[in-house]
Amino acid sequence: MDHKWILSERLSREVGFRAACLDYLDSVEADTDALHNRQADLLGEMGAHFIEKDAWETLSDTQPPKQLVHKRIILPLREEILSRKHGVIPPKSLIFFGPPGTGKTHFVKAMAGKLGWWFIEILPSLLMADGVDKIGANLRTTMEKVRKLDEVVVFIDEFEEIAASRDEASRIDRSITNEFLKQVPMLKKPGSKILLVCATNYIRQLDAALLRPGRFDCIIPVGTLDEEGRRTILQHYTSKIHARDIDMDLLVSLTQNFTPADIELLFQIIAQRSFEQEYEIRQECVVTTDAIISEISKFRPSLTPEMIEEFKQDALKYSRI
Ligand SMILES: Nc1ncnc2c1ncn2[C@@H]1O[C@H](COP(=O)(O)OP(=O)(O)OP(=O)(O)O)[C@@H](O)[C@H]1O
Ligand SMILES: [Mg+2]
Missing domain, CATH: 3.30.160 (Double Stranded RNA Binding Domain)
Known part of the structure; x- marks a missing residue:
């Protein structure tokens, strides 16, 4: 041989x-x-970190947009063979929009945890660190690095800061938005496991070219909590304070228009009060339903009826899911 x-x-x-x-x-x-x-x-x-899978469970099934994200994003990304068989193209670039404190950032982290992917946040302030003239170049370098990674959720919060409408923007702002318009399609190579999520409170300020189909696959509203959503978050924060026999139904009914951020702050105030009280009187201090109601009555939720109305209009005009 x-x-x-x-x-x-x-x-x-x-x-x-x-x-x-x-x-x-x-x-x-x-x-x-x-x-x-x-x-x-x-x-x-790039400061990547890993998010525990449990973060997804802190979202109630009704907290927007959990069901939608599960069906439209997480399942197609995880069930690759099935989605290919049915011609489903998993979204690679998303915008979350909604009023402050409604849980956009929390949601993106929970998504990364659920997918088991890395979470990287790109801070607009870091892109601006070398001066405004360098933002476009910094964005390009950052995106080049991102393209070398696999299984990452890349998050840009306060997206309007780098992607404001070119009609009203300065020369520099315009060049940044143009750079972004070039970068988004490059992240969406077939087979790549990179999910870009941008969040904003001001969807109206974003450049119209970015909102056109083909740039971002989904534009998702993140709005107010319903009763079930509030109940899950109230239970989460009640479990962290020293409380007993709390009438959850009553708290749910009294916290209409509260955002997750409001509920978190409310419970921080309650925790501080009971801590101070026990420190002063040196006797066991257990938080009661009445004590929580008393704090709720003094608390001004951050969403006003005008903000909710404005959000509803934006949801009708801009959502693409
Ligand atoms: N399901 C939840 N369970 C417990 N806490 C939550 C939940 N959703 C959001 N939160 C908490 O509420 C606070 C506000 O949420 P988050 O920062 O995600 O809001 P946001 O919409 O990103 O706000 P902003 O528009 O100001 O960036 C956070 O501290 C977050 O941990
Ligand atoms: Mg945020």
Whole structure:
């Protein structure tokens, strides 16, 4: 039998077939290790962190937009074969919009946890760190790094700061929005596992070109909580204070128009009060339903009827899901 002599990739000389195969596997392994090391370095440099899966469970099934995101984004990304079979294209770029404190950031983190992907936040302030003239260049470099990563949720909060409407913007703002318009399609390579999520309180201020189909796959409203949503969050924060026998139905009925951020702040106030009280009187102090109601009556929720109305109009005009 003829013995095949094959050129070794690593040694650049002819070796036996088995040796060449082993050598090839070694070099593939070394390449994969190097790739992983490069990715790990980049993840560290970009401040990536891993979110616990449990974060998803803190969202009630009715908290907007949990069901929608589950069906439209998480399932297609996780069930790749099934989604390919049915021609479903998983969304790669999203905008979340809604009033302050409605849980947009919390939601994006929970999504990353549910997917088991890394979470990276790109702060507009960091893009601005070298001066306004450099924002476009910084955005380009950051996105080049992002494209080298795999299984990441990339989050940009206060998106209007870098993607404001070009009609009213200065020359520099316009060039940043233009850069963004170039970068978004580049992140959406078929097969890539990068999900870009941008959040804003001011969807009306975003450049119309960014909102057109083809740039962002989904534009998702994140609005007020219904009773079930409030109940889940009230239970979450009640479990963190020193309380007993709380009438949850009553609290749910008294916290209409409260955002998650309002509920969190309310419970911080309650916790501080009971802590101070026990410190002063040196006797066990248990928070009661009445004590919580008393704080609720003094609390001004951040959503006004005008803000809710405005949000409803925006949801009708801008949502794409
Ligand atoms: N389901 C939830 N359970 C418990 N806490 C929550 C939940 N949703 C949001 N929160 C808390 O409410 C606060 C406000 O949420 P978040 O920061 O996500 O709001 P936001 O919409 O991003 O606000 P902004 O528009 O100001 O950026 C956060 O501290 C967050 O941890
Ligand atoms: Mg936020």
